[in-house]
Amino acid sequence: MTDSPELLTVVYQFTGGLDREAAIYRQLLASSLRHEDEFELKPVESDLSTSDIIELLSKIDSKYVVFVQDSHLLGPNYLGAMLDYLQRRNVYIAEPFMFTGAIPKKVAETKTTQDYFFKRDTDIYGAVYHTRRLREFFEAVNNIDRSSVYVSYRLYWNIQNIAPLPVGYSVSTNTKAAIGHILDASATRLFPLIKSSSLELRIYIIRSLAHYLRGLRSTGRSSISARHISELTTMFSLEQLIRLVKPLQPFEAAWIESFIVPKDIGFLYKNLTSVDAYLVFEEAIKEREDSVLLYTIKFSDRSTFISKVYRPTSLRQSNNDPSVYDHYSKKITPESVLIFFDRPMQADDNAEYLYEYFVANYPEYKNSYFALNPKSEDWSRLEQKGFNLIPIFTTEFYEMFLESDLVVSSQIYNLQYQGKNLGNSRFVYLQHGVQLNDMSDWVNSKFFDVFVATGKPEEEYLAKYAPYETLNSGLPRLESLIRKSTNQKQLLFLPTWRFNLNNSSTENFIRSEYFQAINGPLTNKELLEHLEANNATLQVKLHPNVAVRSSLFSFSERVIKTEASYRDAITMSDFVFTDYSSAVLDASFIGIPIAYYPWDIKTFFKEQPYESRLDYKEQGLGPVFDSEDEIVQHIISFEYEKYNDEFDERKRIFFEGVDPKRINAKIVDKMLGL
Incomplete structure (x- = not known):
């Protein structure tokens, strides 16, 4: 082993304990056999912020550094190709082809079109940085979010175009487009205002801006100024790129437009039959009819109020544009498709x-x-x-x-x-x-x-x-739900899924609280004896994301992994319980008793992009049990069979306004009148 600094440091970010059997970790270790004198693997347990990265850089001696996350995917020759490339030249940055899903077999044939740039994740992960240049960059620019480092680094060093190496890196998901990105509290700007004519960088900037605004809808508060957003849209001529945002993030597209050319009437968002919905962005709320306030957003320098305003279709400006076809111009008739x-x-x-x-x-x-x-x-x-x-x-x-x-x-x-x-x-x-x-x-x-x-x-x-x-x-399916009698008593368990386990190794999955909480009742001695004594079965309908791991669970003669549809599994059951699945409401609707077993309710919503509207203990349509022992005792005591007027009243309130015999008719009346 040489005493000289390694060529490359791989900062391996993990959460929830180092999973040494994870595919990406084993892949990095395997690479060390061939390249052990050239790179160092540095595991770090944290969600890296900009300040964390700056501190890490002060402790890294290698010429280059790359940041990798345990939930991501590496192409088979990722590390080897990077090291071979770096040995032969000095570069500011080297990067693979980036994907948000599976890495294609023929990575080198990927076309770097505008669509590729817009879909490419631009967080710090996957690209290899010159360590000293990255330190110098942070000395000049340190008030940005981690997700902005890659683009800002390229802006600072005027790196307008990069030819990716013929290997792949994938972040495995495109959830940022759906839930947005929440910035570090210390970030006071998205990007440095360093002008660039690079189309690639401008696409990355509008993509990041859209994700930031989507996240801002969730938090309602930002340390970024509205003025800074306006300056970005002007400097990088983002009005020319709005069309890229509109298909998947139309709300954010309208918001970005409001920074470019504000409109008193707002931005047409959704055509309707007799009225249209507009999004209005303003610094003070105006009283108006047919309006709902959606958000109050507090930037560092001002507040923005976002409302949905309904206006007659006659005011639609496109009515006078012959190039725009009105898809509402034809009424729905028996000849309609x-x-x-x-x-x-x-x-x-x-x-x-x-x-x-x-x-x-x-x-x-x-x-x-x-x-x-x-x-x-x-x-x-x-x-x-x-x-x-x-x-x-x-x-x-x-x-x-x-x-x-x-x-x-x-x-x-x-x-x-x-x-x-x-x-x-x-x-x-x-x-x-x-x-x-x-x-x-x-x-x-x-x-x-x-x-x-x-x-x-x-x-x-x-x-x-x-x-x-x-x-x-x-829901239409509720109208045709009918309880079905079976030859033996049947219980049903409907566990949902935890996204943080998507890429876990088998060993890590078995150690998880999720597996233990589900497998516990399946192997509970008291419950198994109860099922045997009463000629009953516990049917388990696993979430589709868990199906590939079904062999890990302890199914038996009395505890069965059901392949029945949700509908059949529910209607043939005498009792249904879940952690969080709304499917149990189908059971309650037709009089099947239900219960909740949310073993991780104190932490579950911290890892989700949403919060629960329902207080299960105060509003749930069945009792709530936090532990395996409690749910098992509820079953073996036949407590679920006893009538409970409190849950019956909650059910009445929950389903108020739903006529079980006219669900479909009510929907059809509405849709044919559009």
Whole structure:
């Protein structure tokens, strides 16, 4: 081993304990066999901030440094290619091709188009920095967030273009587009105001700005000034790049536009039938009719009030533009094309049940289609039921979408084709479940003409953000739910998922509180004896993300991993319990007793991009148990079979306004009137 400094230091960031069996960690260790004299692996347990990075750099002697996170993915030759490249030259920065999903097999064939740049994660991870140059950069620029370091470093050293090395690095997810990014409290600007004509860097800047604004909707407060945002939009001519933001982050696109060219009338956000929804950004709230205040945002130098304002469609400026087609100009008639769908690979949700009701009761609408992937296990089943099927997300599907007068779905996807999208056409959102958590930021980001609610509490919550669009009808699948009798008593456990375990090794997964809390009841001696004595079974419906690890759980003759659909599993059960799944509400709706087993409720929502709206102990439709012993005692004592007037009253309040026999009829009346 040489005494000279290594060529490269790999700062390996991990959380929740070092998982030495994680694939990325083992991959880095394996590389040390070939390159042990050239790089040092430095594990760090923390969520790195800018100040953490500056402190780390003072302790690193290597010529280059790279930051890697345990939840990310490395291409097979990532480290070898980087070291070979760095040995032959002096560079300010070297980087791989960056991805937000799987790393393609032919990485070198990746085209660095504008779309690639906009999707590329620009956090500090994956790129190799010249250590001394990075220290010098921080001496000049140290009041930025960690996520801004990569772009700011390139701005500072005038590195306008980089040819990526033919290896891949993936952050595995694109959640920033959905939930945004929350800056370090010490950050006082997003980027240094150093002018650059590089299209690549300007795309990165508007991408980061959109993620910052999305995160700001969650926090409501920023140490960044609104003036700084305005200066960024001007200096980097971001008005030319708004089109990149609009497809996935239309709310943030309108917000960025408000910094460039403020409009008193606001920005048209969603076309509706008789009125349109506008987003208005202003420094003082104005009293007006048909308006809801969505956010109060406090920048370091001023406040911004964001409202949704409903105005008559006659005021729509595009009415006089012959190049803009009005997709509401045709009324919905029996000749209209209507498209229904659930998930691409799975039906058996609210769209399927509403479609079945619709074609049975409105046979004159002969151009009603249900979209699904032909490879789905549900395709042949629906074919046998006589569904008019079309392959989802194909050219045929998009051509039909362009022709359609209405889309109805239990999921929201970014449908766009030849200028048509869900923002300028009719869309009925049926939901998959009930909004038990505060998803208001997500709701405000989506386009819909109708948003189906289940019960008065959810209706009142949604009406704060979408008063015209909210419909309290209940979910279509609820209307056809019927309890089924079985030959033996059947209990059902519906655990949800924890995102922080996505890339855990098997050993780390087994050690996790999540695995222990689920497997505990499955192996509980008292519960197993109870099941045997009463000829009962405990059915366990694992979340799809856990299915690949199902062999790790202790299933047995009495504890069974069910392959039944959620619908069948629930309707055949005598008792259903979960940690947080809203699916238990289906059981409660048809009189099946439920309970909650949220073993990690004190920490669960700290790792989620949302907070619970429901106080399970005060508003839940069943009792709450924090421990394995408590839920087991509730079962073996048959306590769940006893009538409880408190839970019955909570159920009445929760489902108030839902007519079990007219759920589908109420939705159809609304959608045909759009």
